[in-house]
Amino acid sequence: xxxxxxxxxxxxxxxxxxxxxxxxxxxxxxxxxxxxxxxxxxxxxxxxxxxxxxxxxxxxxxxxxxxxxxxxxxxxxxxxxxxxxxxxxxxxxxxxxxxxxxxxxxxxxxxxxxxxxxxxxxxxxxxxxxxxxxxxxxxxxxxxxxxxxxxxxxxxxxxxxxxxxxxxxxxxxxxxxxxxxxxxxxxxxxxxxxxxxxxxxxxxxxxxxxxxxxxxxxxxxxxxxxxxxxxxxxxxxxxxxxxxxxxxxxxxxxxxxxxxxxxxxxxxxxxxxxxxxxxxxxxxxxxxxxxxxxxxxxxxxxxxxxxxxxxxxxxxxxxxxxxxxxxxxxxxxxxxxxxxxxxxxxxxxxxxxxxxxxxxxxxxxxxxxxxxxxxxxxxxxxxxxxxxxxxxxxxxxxxxxxxxxxxxxxxxxxxxxxxxxxxxxxxxxxxxxxxxxxxxxxxxxxxxxxxxxxxxxxxxxxx
Amino acid sequence: xxxxxxxxxxxxxxxxxxxxxxxxxxxxxxxxxxxxxxxxxxxxxxxxxxxxxxxxxxxxxxxxxxxxxxxxxxxxxxxxxxxxxxxxxxxxxxxxxxxxxxxxxxxxxxxxxxxxxxxxxxxxxxxxxxxxxxxxxxxxxxxxxxxxxxxxxxxxxxxxxxxxxxxxxxxxxxxxxxxxxxxxxxxxxxxxxxxxxxxxxxxxxxxxxxxxxxxxxxxxxxxxxxxxxxxxxxxxxxxxxxxxxxxxxxxxxxxxxxxxxxxxxxxxxxxxxxxxxxxxxxxxxxxxxxxxxxxxxxxxxxxxxxxxxxxxxxxxxxxxxxxxxxxxxxxxxxxxxxxxxxxxxxxxxxxxxxxxxxxxxxxxxxxxxxxxxxxxxxxxxxxxxxxxxxxxxxxxxxxxxxxxxxxxxxxxxxxxxxxxxxxxxxxxxxxxxxxxxxxxxxxxxxxxxxxxxxxxxxxxxxx
Numbered sequence: 062x063x064x065x066x067x068x069x070x071x072x073x074x075x076x077x078x079x080x081x082x083x084x085x086x087x088x089x090x091x092x093x094x095x096x097x098x099x100x101x102x103x104x105x106x107x108x109x110x111x112x113x114x115x116x117x118x119x120x121x122x123x124x125x126x127x128x129x130x131x132x133x134x135x136x137x138x139x140x141x142x143x144x145x146x147x148x149x150x151x152x153x154x155x156x157x158x159x160x161x162x163x164x165x166x167x168x169x170x171x172x173x174x175x176x177x178x179x180x181x182x183x184x185x186x187x188x189x190x191x192x193x194x195x196x197x198x199x200x201x202x203x204x205x206x207x208x209x210x211x212x213x214x215x216x217x218x219x220x221x222x223x224x225x226x227x228x229x230x231x232x233x234x235x236x237x238x239x240x241x242x243x244x245x246x247x248x249x250x251x252x253x254x255x256x257x258x259x260x261x262x263x264x265x266x267x268x269x270x271x272x273x274x275x276x277x278x279x280x281x282x283x284x285x286x287x288x289x290x291x292x293x294x295x296x297x298x299x300x301x302x303x304x305x306x307x308x309x310x311x312x313x314x315x316x317x318x319x320x321x322x323x324x325x326x327x328x329x330x331x332x333x334x335x336x337x338x339x340x341x342x343x344x345x346x347x348x349x350x351x352x353x354x355x356x357x358x359x360x361x362x363x364x365x366x367x368x369x370x371x372x373x374x375x376x377x378x379x380x381x382x383x384x385x386x387x388x389x390x391x392x393x394x395x396x397x398x399x400x401x402x403x404x405x406x407x408x409x410x411x412x413x414x415x416x417x418x419x420x421x422x423x424x425x426x427x428x429x430x431x432x433x434x435x436x437x438x439x440x441x442x443x444x445x446x447x448x449x450x451x452x453x454x455x456x457x458x459x460x461x462x463x464x465x466x467x468x469x470x471x472x473x474x475x476x477x478x479x480x481x482x483x484x485x486x487x488x489x490x491x492x493x494x495x496x497x498x499x500x501x502x503x504x505x506x507x508x509x510x511x512x513x514x515x516x517x518x519x520x521x522x523x524x
Numbered sequence: 525x526x527x528x529x530x531x532x533x534x535x536x537x538x539x540x541x542x543x544x545x546x547x548x549x550x551x552x553x554x555x556x557x558x559x560x561x562x563x564x565x566x567x568x569x570x571x572x573x574x575x576x577x578x579x580x581x582x583x584x585x586x587x588x589x590x591x592x593x594x595x596x597x598x599x600x601x602x603x604x605x606x607x608x609x610x611x612x613x614x615x616x617x618x619x620x621x622x623x624x625x626x627x628x629x630x631x632x633x634x635x636x637x638x639x640x641x642x643x644x645x646x647x648x649x650x651x652x653x654x655x656x657x658x659x660x661x662x663x664x665x666x667x668x669x670x671x672x673x674x675x676x677x678x679x680x681x682x683x684x685x686x687x688x689x690x691x692x693x694x695x696x697x698x699x700x701x702x703x704x705x706x707x708x709x710x711x712x713x714x715x716x717x718x719x720x721x722x723x724x725x726x727x728x729x730x731x732x733x734x735x736x737x738x739x740x741x742x743x744x745x746x747x748x749x750x751x752x753x754x755x756x757x758x759x760x761x762x763x764x765x766x767x768x769x770x771x772x773x774x775x776x777x778x779x780x781x782x783x784x785x786x787x788x789x790x791x792x793x794x795x796x797x798x799x800x801x802x803x804x805x806x807x808x809x810x811x812x813x814x815x816x817x818x819x820x821x822x823x824x825x826x827x828x829x830x831x832x833x834x835x836x837x838x839x840x841x842x843x844x845x846x847x848x849x850x851x852x853x854x855x856x857x858x859x860x861x862x863x864x865x866x867x868x869x870x871x872x873x874x875x876x877x878x879x880x881x882x883x884x885x886x887x888x889x890x891x892x893x894x895x896x897x898x899x900x901x902x903x904x905x906x907x908x909x910x911x912x913x914x915x916x917x918x919x920x921x922x923x924x925x926x927x928x929x930x931x932x933x934x935x936x937x938x939x940x941x942x943x944x945x946x947x948x949x950x951x952x953x954x955x956x957x958x959x960x961x962x963x964x965x966x967x968x969x970x971x972x973x974x975x976x977x978x979x980x981x982x983x984x985x986x987x
């Protein structure tokens with residue numbers, strides 16, 4: 062796709078300011094014009110590699126002067142087209158903003174630049190007795206995770222980025238630098254701008270620095286795998302566990318196809334059946350109690366092969382396999398891409414939602430793996446397509462629309478953790494209603510009147 | 525105070541629509557023109573008693589047509605002047621909106637009208653095995669609690685209204701009815717309008733219905749009281765408990781004066797010394813483990829009289845005494861009123877913040893009790909004043925300003941849970957900076973361009 066060119070004056074100004082950290086090279090633009098989704102690439106006119114808040118401010122101010130879009134970019138692991146440049150403009154790569162500014166171990170918080178990744182933060186926390194729990198599949202940047210309101214396997218216990226971003230330093234559309242939130246654990250002081258930015262996908266401001274919550278590493282951790290005769294038994298186990306209030310840290314469902322993919326990819330020998338992965342955090346006694354309760358529920362529902370991974374290295378192998386599920390599934394159909402979908406429903410509707418989705422899956426020819434963070438009512442479809450094959454794409458679109466509409470009909474959401482990006486704009490009004498979307502538009506208009514911050518994302522085109 | 529009168533056409537329209545549920549009587553207006561604070565009453569021109577969303581919509585639309593302010597009113601338990609009518613207008617009393625619309629026990633959520641109080645909701649939950657944990661001192665309405673981002677004694681474990689409002693039905697300034705959020709436990713679908721409304725104090729929209737999270741009643745609950753030789757030992761006990769990650773449900777500090785007031789008011793015989801109230805939730809084994817850990821910390825720091833309240837009736841008596849602390853303190857100085865202040869700081873600064881505050885308290889002549897939700901770093905001053913006494917008022921203003929400025933200097937907040945209202949507008953820029961406050965103003969302008977929703981609250985006057 063050809064993108065609108067960058068005005069000469071802006072190009073010159075960016076070159077002068079950023080030297081080799083401004084690039085218009087084809088490969089750099091191609092790398093920044095796509096993400097993990099099936100969306101056709103849409104290339105930016107150039108890429109700026111920023112290293113601090115002031116450089117973000119300068120880039121935004123220069124682009125604003127010329128009415129040129131700015132698209133923040135972390136590591137490109139988004140899956141709904143968030144980093145694509147449908148109107149060209151400048152991709153603002155924040156991966157060089159990888160400084161951990163301060164760790165307040167005594168308060169359980171850390172302030173980092175937006176390009177720090179979740180694994181980098183956890184590495185830096187070694188020796189503090191603390192960890193940062195939010196873990197989307199990829200080793201995403203914290204800025205990107207905040208922008209998409211990401212979560213992952215630990216959310217059922219530790220919440221999502223919504224709950225764990227305490228404060229931000231954000232560059233506004235006109236180049237002003239705004240501080241939001243603070244380090245107090247709670248506050249009633251004014252509008253919650255931090256929560257407004259989290260999940261706004263770079264359309265209201267560019268988060269340059271973040272303060273996030275940290276948690277004590279539990280005294281005891283125990284993980285387990287259990288397979289089930291069918292998906293419904295596994296889901297019923299989840300529902301009963303959550304309804305009983307067991308403070309489980311992770312409870313993940315993977316279907317038989319996911320397990321097959323994992324075994325192939327990770328050289329594991331797990332039963333290729335619907336499976337739950339569990340993890341329990343707490344004191345030794347409380348972990349044992351939680352585990353017994355959940356094992357009892359699973360036993361009653363026909364769970365078998367309840368295998369414990371108490372040693373850290375076994376746990377790591379287990380969760381690495383879980384985190385690799387997405388990439389493992391991609392290997393099931395060589396050369397394919399993934400048409401991803403994630404939805405989230407109230408837990409009481411989860412079994413029904415997954416059962417109906419599996420009926421849909423049975424009707425199409427493309428491979429579709431189902432797994433997810435079912436403790437929250439959240440699951441993903443990894444829909445494998447040859448993007449050049451019209452039938453593949455039509456089937457994928459049909460499945461995606463079916464599962465989204467079903468989730469919304471069940472008072473759920475069209476995306477539990479991936480975000481709207483380009484791919485799910487068409488469902489925003491269905492989920493929230495026209496009035497809420499009009500209000501979102503009026504907020505966008507108030508904060509970015511010239512529509513230069515990641516234009517075309519989140520909000521569907523006005524009618 | 526004389527308030528601007530209501531235009532005749534509006535008065536007639538309201539009378540015709542609401543009959544006896546529209547009042548311009550003096551006593552009704554007086555009741556709706558004051559709250560629990562020391563602010564001089566500011567009366568509305570009239571009061572509408574709404575019973576459903578449509579009546580809120582009608583009232584707002586009628587008032588919008590005439591450019592007349594609308595001030596939402598719950599039970600008037602706010603403490604920063606939130607419900608006062610500085611520009612006259614219509615007080616919209618939502619206490620008649622007391623229907624519990626639906627309880628989804630299986631999903632742990634309930635949808636209620638905004639006038640339902642926290643005790644009413646918990647009464648309705650009897651038999652479900654669930655409870656709603658947020659408990660400000662008063663039996664406030666859930667609408668009011670959401671509007672001020674309230675919390676209370678359970679917030680250290682269960683979060684605040686920020687974390688526990690899932691969805692709203694909100695009437696906008698032009699009378700449109702908006703739905704926000706949903707019943708999924710998480711979502712990445714668009715801007716977080718629910719969180720924007722929570723804490724906006726009725727200035728961006730009027731929340732008419734709310735969906736809130738519920739929690740399983742813990743299998744075991746245990747409460748305890750422990751007194752300390754000085755405030756610092758008590759605070760150090762709190763800090764160590766939180767830093768160890770003990771999942772304590774409640775941990776409350778009360779100073780010696782608060783204990784004296786409680787003993788007088790509640791006929792208790794607690795030691796009149798700095799005291800911590802604890803509560804532990806979980807399985808029997810986990811509760812015992814938590815209690816042992818905390819008792820060990822307290823013992824090391826000189827805690828004495830560690831008294832357990834295991835029976836439900838003893839626990840209720842204990843927490844009723846804690847909840848009555850505010851009213852108990854008011855009795856210390858007959859005829860006085862309270863000049864309330866609440867601040868919140870990062871836990872590592874709590875001891876220092878309280879110690880410096882106690883040095884200030886020693887310098888004034890008025891009685892000041894200190895207590896609060898110290899597990900979050902949040903504490904209150906109950907500053908007792910004769911509002912007619914200039915020295916009292918000057919001392920109260922000095923103390924309040926000192927503690928707020930100190931909290932902000934420690935990266936804390938000028939209000940942990942009371943809100944901004946009229947009383948703390950002057951600190952909003954100090955805490956958040958001019959740019960964030962400008963952005964808040966631009967959001968207010970976008971959502972309420974004619975400034976009819978609770979005007980004069982939250983945002984300081986523009987320079």
